[in-house]
Amino acid sequence: MRIAVVQLAYGDEESFDARVDRVAGLVAEQSGHDLVVLPELWAPTGFGYRRWADEAQPHDGPWAAAMADAARSAGVTLHAGSFVERLPEPGPDGNDLANTSLVLGADGALLATYRKVHRFGFGSGEPKLMEAGTDVVVLDLPDGAGGTVRTGISACYDLRFPELYRRQLEDGARMFVVVSAWPLARVGHWSLLGRARAVENQCVLVGANTGGTHARTPMGGHSQVVAASGQVLAEAPHPDGAVLSLDVDLAATDVYRADFPVLADRRL
Numbered sequence: 001m002r003i004a005v006v007q008l009a010y011g012d013e014e015s016f017d018a019r020v021d022r023v024a025g026l027v028a029e030q031s032g033h034d035l036v037v038l039p040e041l042w043a044p045t046g047f048g049y050r051r052w053a054d055e056a057q058p059h060d061g062p063w064a065a066a067m068a069d070a071a072r073s074a075g076v077t078l079h080a081g082s083f084v085e086r087l088p089e090p091g092p093d094g095n096d097l098a099n100t101s102l103v104l105g106a107d108g109a110l111l112a113t114y115r116k117v118h119r120f121g122f123g124s125g126e127p128k129l130m131e132a133g134t135d136v137v138v139l140d141l142p143d144g145a146g147g148t149v150r151t152g153i154s155a156c157y158d159l160r161f162p163e164l165y166r167r168q169l170e171d172g173a174r175m176f177v178v179v180s181a182w183p184l185a186r187v188g189h190w191s192l193l194g195r196a197r198a199v200e201n202q203c204v205l206v207g208a209n210t211g212g213t214h215a216r217t218p219m220g221g222h223s224q225v226v227a228a229s230g231q232v233l234a235e236a237p238h239p240d241g242a243v244l245s246l247d248v249d250l251a252a253t254d255v256y257r258a259d260f261p262v263l264a265d266r267r268l
């Protein structure tokens with residue numbers, strides 16, 4: 001499966017619309033891949049909390065339409081990262097925003113919606129402004145060889161909660177896609193936890209992080225693709241913009257699970 005991980009670097013000077021245009025162009029350049037992955041909240045910014053309400057959009061708004069067009073024109077399955085969704089009505093916490101990821105097919109059709117379950121901010125930012133997602137999302141993505149790969153979807157702070165990934169595994173996941181705006185200050189945790197989630201669940205992990213500095217917060221970069229064995233197949237060596245492009249041997253996951261069958265020894 002040919003995968004492109006777009007590590008997007010941005011600052012505060014670029015407008016929302018300019019960034020959407022830039023990213024649509026970057027997706028178009030990834031034609032020929034089976035899956036293209038963008039980071040978390042790349043248009044409204046991961047840490048620019050004050051912008052979120054103004055830049056929120058409905059589930060089927062212009063951001064979603066631009067990403068569907070980008071997937072269709074590149075002919076790729078696109079995990080479009082996430083955006084600030086304006087919910088039709090406030091949820092149980094009284095908020096009407098969510099951190100929402102969309103996965104789009106190569107024909108632009110919506111394949112999956114994931115609302116971030118674990119909100120980051122310790123009382124400010126996401127938990128103050130957003131509703132928490134409640135659904136574990138696992139879906140079959142085309143593998144580029146006529147088959148599919150069962151894939152679990154998550155975002156950033158979720159990576160600290162291994163039980164989410166175990167649930168995805170129990171739902172048949174062989175691959176995890178994690179989109180992030182993870183800061184440079186703790187980027188070591190991002191690398192370590194991504195590898196741990198891959199190893200403990202014997203799944204490929206595709207992690208797209210953010211680069212650059214916005215809202216006075218340097219982002220960590222170091223996007224990575226990790227094999228089910230824990231081998232790092234590709235890693236952006238810095239927090240700048242980068243595209244990781246690689247072929248991932250999905251059959252290697254089955255071989256590894258058969259050769260080293262630890263998952264069979266779980267005691268539930």
Ligand SMILES: O=C(O)CCC(=O)C(=O)O
Pocket residue numbers: 046119120155156157158160181182183186189
């Ligand atoms: O857990 C962390 O250290 C960072 C998480 C984060 O930045 C996020 O979820 O947006």
